[in-house]
Amino acid sequence: MMTARGGGGLGIVETKYQTFAQDNGFATVGGKTLSPVTLAYETYGELNADRSNAVLVLHALTGDAHAAGFHKGDKGPGWWDNMIGPGKAFDTDKYFIICSNVLGGCRGSTGPSSINPATGKPYALDFPLVTVGDMVNAQRHLVDYLRIERLLSVAGGSMGGMQALQWVVSYPERVRSVIPIATTATHSPQQIAFNEVGRQAIMADPNWNDGNYYGRELPAKGLSVARMIGHITYMSDLSMSEKFGRRFRNGHSGFSFDPDFEVEGYLQYRGDNFIKRFDPNSYLYITKAIDYFDLANGKGLLQEVLRGVEARFLVIAFKSDWLYPAHQSQETAKACKRAGVKAIYAELNSTWGHDAFLIEVEEQAHLITHFLKNVSGGI
Amino acid sequence: MSDRLGLRLDQKVIVEIITPGATVLDLGCGTGELLAELVKEKHVSGEGIEIDDQAILECVAKGLNVFHDDIDRGLSEYGDRSFDFVILNQTFQQVKRPDEVLKEALRVATKVIVGFPNFATLATRFQLGIRGRVPVTPSLPYEWHDTPNLHFLSILDFIDYCRKRHIRIEKAFYFNAKKRIRTFPNAFAHVGVFLVTKG
Numbered sequence: 001m002m003t004a005r006g007g008g009g010l011g012i013v014e015t016k017y018q019t020f021a022q023d024n025g026f027a028t029v030g031g032k033t034l035s036p037v038t039l040a041y042e043t044y045g046e047l048n049a050d051r052s053n054a055v056l057v058l059h060a061l062t063g064d065a066h067a068a069g070f071h072k073g074d075k076g077p078g079w080w081d082n083m084i085g086p087g088k089a090f091d092t093d094k095y096f097i098i099c100s101n102v103l104g105g106c107r108g109s110t111g112p113s114s115i116n117p118a119t120g121k122p123y124a125l126d127f128p129l130v131t132v133g134d135m136v137n138a139q140r141h142l143v144d145y146l147r148i149e150r151l152l153s154v155a156g157g158s159m160g161g162m163q164a165l166q167w168v169v170s171y172p173e174r175v176r177s178v179i180p181i182a183t184t185a186t187h188s189p190q191q192i193a194f195n196e197v198g199r200q201a202i203m204a205d206p207n208w209n210d211g212n213y214y215g216r217e218l219p220a221k222g223l224s225v226a227r228m229i230g231h232i233t234y235m236s237d238l239s240m241s242e243k244f245g246r247r248f249r250n251g252h253s254g255f256s257f258d259p260d261f262e263v264e265g266y267l268q269y270r271g272d273n274f275i276k277r278f279d280p281n282s283y284l285y286i287t288k289a290i291d292y293f294d295l296a297n298g299k300g301l302l303q304e305v306l307r308g309v310e311a312r313f314l315v316i317a318f319k320s321d322w323l324y325p326a327h328q329s330q331e332t333a334k335a336c337k338r339a340g341v342k343a344i345y346a347e348l349n350s351t352w353g354h355d356a357f358l359i360e361v362e363e364q365a366h367l368i369t370h371f372l373k374n375v376s377g378g379i
Numbered sequence: 380m381s382d383r384l385g386l387r388l389d390q391k392v393i394v395e396i397i398t399p400g401a402t403v404l405d406l407g408c409g410t411g412e413l414l415a416e417l418v419k420e421k422h423v424s425g426e427g428i429e430i431d432d433q434a435i436l437e438c439v440a441k442g443l444n445v446f447h448d449d450i451d452r453g454l455s456e457y458g459d460r461s462f463d464f465v466i467l468n469q470t471f472q473q474v475k476r477p478d479e480v481l482k483e484a485l486r487v488a489t490k491v492i493v494g495f496p497n498f499a500t501l502a503t504r505f506q507l508g509i510r511g512r513v514p515v516t517p518s519l520p521y522e523w524h525d526t527p528n529l530h531f532l533s534i535l536d537f538i539d540y541c542r543k544r545h546i547r548i549e550k551a552f553y554f555n556a557k558k559r560i561r562t563f564p565n566a567f568a569h570v571g572v573f574l575v576t577k578g
Contacts, residue, residue, distance in 0.1 A: 312444075333446060334456040342426075345446040346435050367439050374442040 010069030032128035040108025045092030058156035064107035089365035106279035155179035198226030224271030236353030302335035407470030499533030518569035
């Protein structure tokens with residue numbers, strides 16, 4: 001719940017936790033049971049009298065529930081602070097914004113690093129494989145707990161967009177609109193391949209120990225390499241040229257395999273710091289979940305799954321995004337057309353690549369502001 | 380060419396043609412004024428296709444369902460007769476393959492409305508035939524080197540085109556800047572709007 005407000009932003013915010021399935025376990029799509037399950041979440045803004053103004057925001061692969069505002073003592077705000085707040089695209093003066101973490105994550109929700117009540121030790125690889133469907137089923141418990149019958153919108157970029165799409169397919173009557181950004185209805189082999197390289201890097205780390213590294217040396221280097229690959233895929237050729245060029249960090253003195261170039265230094269810094277906030281096992285579980293994601297659920301035609309859906313879609317893609325290329329969003333938009341689902345498809349200019357939805361927000365904000373206003377009937 | 384409604388005369392006649400509650404696809408919907416007016420006045424269930432980035436933003440601001448796409452790419456994701464009307468207003472002469480686009484439009488809709496600038500007005504004939512210059516007129520306002528228009532056709536050209544392709548012209552409306560033209564449209568009308576169906 002937001003407390004103080006400063007400088008037009010949300011000010012200080014706190015993460016909350018909801019635990020459920022203590023008695024009847026949570027059944028995963030894969031047929032396993034988890035008990036209990038905790039989901040971390042944050043909320044911004046206020047719920048209106050008829051509880052109709054709630055927007056669920058979902059995060060990407062390495063994100064968390066802290067989407068906006070500041071945690072006490074933090075230098076930087078949440079990952080979408082430029083989109084969530086008073087007067088922003090997800091206007092906390094009008095809407096009640098919920099950001100939920102994911103099952104299998106490591107930022108306050110139940111995942112492989114959580115303690116298994118049966119053994120008193122972390123689950124590690126005993127944790128069941130989870131799917132995006134599982135993530136959404138867990139989030140439904142949270143939305144039930146918050147006593148929200150129908151979400152005004154479910155929105156997210158990348159993996160967040162997949163969760164949003166899964167939400168409207170799993171719970172069509174609970175969702176009035178969907179905003180999938182820079183995402184896909186199913187991973188291509190190229191996307192799976194990049195994730196696999198990241199997973200292999202983690203598992204090749206000498207400290208990996210089949211996932212049993214808790215309380216010991218962590219497979220930090222492996223996770224670091226996985227993160228470096230991730231960062232490259234999130235940028236574009238152009239954005240990397242602009243950001244780094246061929247610049248050297250400290251002049252150019254001889255040849256070495258140390259990080260000479262600025263881009264190398266950046267990747268190493270980002271990679272090495274990742275272990276401080278992310279669990280390597282969670283990286284495995286979450287990348288597997290998105291690799292398995294298939295909105296059409298193996299039934300082939302996406303429009304069959306969308307037929308009869310009453311929610312309105314705002315599908316957004318970025319032209320320079322080569323990791324989740326625009327043609328994947330076009331497929332979703334086309335499936336909407338074939339299924340008679342009301343949709344908007346917009347392809348935004350940006351040179352930032354896949355990261356654009358986090359960085360270049362002006363046009364995205366314009367679309368979302370108007371879309372939400374229309375869907376809510378201008379409340 | 381606009382009046383107090385903000386719509387041009389050709390757009391206004393399209394609003395009149397469209398039946399209340401119809402399903403409408405506007406190909407090249409621009410900034411969405413026509414579609415927005417149709418939603419408001421005729422309660423249509425409408426969507427638009429538009430290629431311009433800025434125009435898409437304005438359409439969304441108007442609450443319209445719009446797809447960022449190139450209409451030359453075809454309408455393959457739409458089933459046969461999935462719309463009551465397809466509108467091709469002032470875009471027919473701008474697409475790379477007008478034949479394909481019109482054929483597809485006639486497939487996905489029961490009726491198609493085509494509007495375009497008439498290249499054979501007296502003004503254009505004078506500018507080209509007498510002065511020897513590429514015509515620049517209120518309905519063809521672009522310079523030769525900076526124009527989205529790829530094809531130049533007259534009202535008679537279109538009527539002949541429809542006859543050859545067995546496209547039935549149900550209604551035709553002709554306008555200049557201020558009013559409807561009823562005599563010698565090929566010479567006097569700046570714009571033609573045709574309601575056509577498969578013949």
